[in-house]
Amino acid sequence: MKILFITSTRIGDAILSTGLISHLAKTYPNAKITVACGPPAAPLFEACPAVEQTIIMDKNASTSLFSNHWFLLWKETVRTRWDMVIDLRSSLTGYFLRANKRFLWSSTDSLSHHRVEQLGQVLKLSPPPSPTLWTRPIHIERAKDLIPEGPPVLVLGAASNWRGKQWRAEHFIELMKELTKKTGLFPKYRVAVFTTESERSQVEPLLKAIPNSQRLDLVGKTDLLTTYACLKRCAFFIGNDSGLMHLAATANIPTLGLFGPSRHEHYAPWSPTKISAYVRTKTPYDKLTDIEGYDHRTTDSLMDSLSVKSVVEATKSLFQQASKTQALRKQSPKQHRRTAP
Secondary structure (H helix, E strand, O other): OEEEEEOOOOHHHHHHHHHHHHHHHHHOOOOEEEEEEOOOOHHHHOOOOOEEEEEEOOHHHOOOHHHOHHHHHHHHHOOOOEEEEEEOOOOOHHHHOOEEEEEEOOOOOOOOOOHHHHHHHHOOOOOOOOOOOOOOHHHHHHHHHHOOOOOOEEEEEOOOOOHHHOOOHHHHHHHHHHHHOOOOOOOOOEEEEOOOHHHHHHHHHHHHHOOOOOEEEOOOOOOHHHHHHHHOOOOEEEEEOOHHHHHHHHOOOOEEEEEOOOOHHHHOOOOOOOOEEEEEOOOOHHHHOOOOOOOOOOOOOOOOOOOHHHHHHHHHHHHHHHHHHHHHHHHOHHHHOOOOO
16 A cells, blocks of 8 residues: 655644554555655654655755656656545645545644644544654664763753744743752753754853753754654753654653744644643734734744743643653553554
8 A cells, every 4th residue: 555645844743744644554554655745854754664755845946847846746756556645735736646545634624723633634533643753773772872861851942943933042041940949840950952053052041051960962963863762761841832842742751832923722732641731922922923014034032921930830730730640640551551653
């Protein structure tokens, strides 16, 4: 059985779609899945046993109609008779391929629902399958080297691919000090910071503020799946709405997402065991960009109405919720055990 699965360029959206791949792999054990996605998201699928091929669509490489990424995808897939085409990009590609079944995303469906629920509706799945990622032994061994045994690890996701969504570094510093002080929620915790080397300047003030004995500087040291393996070794995540936030939630550690100019109803962290939450700016989403002269390309942070106090309170609430959930899982391991794909 051959399945073409067209998903997002953005890491966060691609992660949220992985539950569908897990479902397909379980439902059709002999299926050979071809994933088509953008360059940033492609590494997410490299360890999935059901994925036979990943086609990378790079729209930035398009210089003419015949080098357009959609045309190139069609050209590479048109010779195959597909048993199923799943297009989560609302493109026309699926209509011009030979396929027994087509499932096409409609951006107008259930706009009030979380993106995981919207994606589940593409295959008529309720409840929707939670995001799932796969690793190889090399990722796990690398994670052990980067995060060795020791005190629990708090991850602070202080970087963002858009300045408007980025809570200021000084707020993260204040939060870190409040949570890790002797009387704080996470005394003696180590503090890890992940991002790409190109975004180091965004997190440098935070890194400098973390005491040497507690700091885990992982900037530029991990690929996506190694980051995921590292996160599974951590105790708690607090960070901006980002691909890293979705990695943390998928790793099933308590994950608190910080939201402002993005919709929490669509992109709040989705945890398979419901140990995730969000806290957002006091200023509503619709008001944040409704200002004279607003330009998303030049805007400063739009997160200033989110106070450190609010994040601390949300952290305490999620910690209590996660502690109860994890205690229940220990009491009833069979009921709460998650089946590997």
